[in-house]
Amino acid sequence: xxxxxxxxxxxxxxxxxxxxxxxxxxxxxxxxxxxxxxxxxxxxxxxxxxxxxxxxxxxxxxxxxxxxxxxxxxxxxxxxxxxxxxxxxxxxxxxxxxxxxxxxxxxxxxxxxxx
Amino acid sequence: xxxxxxxxxxxxxxxxxxxxxxxxxxxxxxxxxxxxxxxxxxxxxxxxxxxxxxxxxxxxxxxxxxxxxxxxxxxxxxxxxxxxxxxxxxxxxxxxxxxxxxxxxxxxxxxxxxx
Numbered sequence: 001x002x003x004x005x006x007x008x009x010x011x012x013x014x015x016x017x018x019x020x021x022x023x024x025x026x027x028x029x030x031x032x033x034x035x036x037x038x039x040x041x042x043x044x045x046x047x048x049x050x051x052x053x054x055x056x057x058x059x060x061x062x063x064x065x066x067x068x069x070x071x072x073x074x075x076x077x078x079x080x081x082x083x084x085x086x087x088x089x090x091x092x093x094x095x096x097x098x099x100x101x102x103x104x105x106x107x108x109x110x111x112x113x114x115x
Numbered sequence: 116x117x118x119x120x121x122x123x124x125x126x127x128x129x130x131x132x133x134x135x136x137x138x139x140x141x142x143x144x145x146x147x148x149x150x151x152x153x154x155x156x157x158x159x160x161x162x163x164x165x166x167x168x169x170x171x172x173x174x175x176x177x178x179x180x181x182x183x184x185x186x187x188x189x190x191x192x193x194x195x196x197x198x199x200x201x202x203x204x205x206x207x208x209x210x211x212x213x214x215x216x217x218x219x220x221x222x223x224x225x226x227x228x229x230x
Contacts, residue, residue: 106160
């Protein structure tokens with residue numbers, strides 16, 4: 001049981017390049033989330049998916065798109081990377097609505113640098 | 116709107132000393148409160164949570180936190196610090212964790228342990 005996995009672990013992009021961050025969970029969770037972590041700012045929600053087939057914007061969605069590919073996978077895409085998107089990105093999952101307490105489980109993160 | 120304030124971005128204590136990490140929250144409804152821990156180069160993991168009931172909550176690794184409604188606080192404590200406690204700690208609040216809604220994270224407190 002791997003929990004939440006993320007690829008890649010590290011990535012360096014040039015301004016204007018695109019890339020997709022991958023996330024998968026094997027806990028049969030319904031809900032999945034993408035956060036970014038910046039020094040002194042904690043975690044900020046980019047997008048989330050309450051259930052397969054749905055996605056919603058979080059606090060900082062600009063410059064990102066997401067795809068809930070199936071129940072297991074939730075990808076985050078940067079179409080035209082900017083230096084302001086240099087950050088550590090975390091994917092998380094939880095059981096979902098109506099299932100009692102909704103603890104989020106986190107992946108190990110992707111460290112992205114945009115030059 | 117909900118918010119979380121963690122007092123002190125960096126706390127340093129001696130091994131064996133009391134650990135106290137401060138968290139104050141703002142919420143218009145009865146809050147659900149969490150502490151997460153992040154070890155270097157890892158994702159976040161749940162340390163403890165308050166949902167309803169007993170206001171003193173015990174978590175993993177000897178940590179506990181007390182919900183004080185009158186003070187809007189949820190401070191994290193551990194009687195005797197261990198070197199392995201060195202990590203970053205995040206306080207978080209949610210108005211309804213049984214939905215796939217947002218958890219608001221504080222900016223984090225880095226705990227250092229002096230030998």
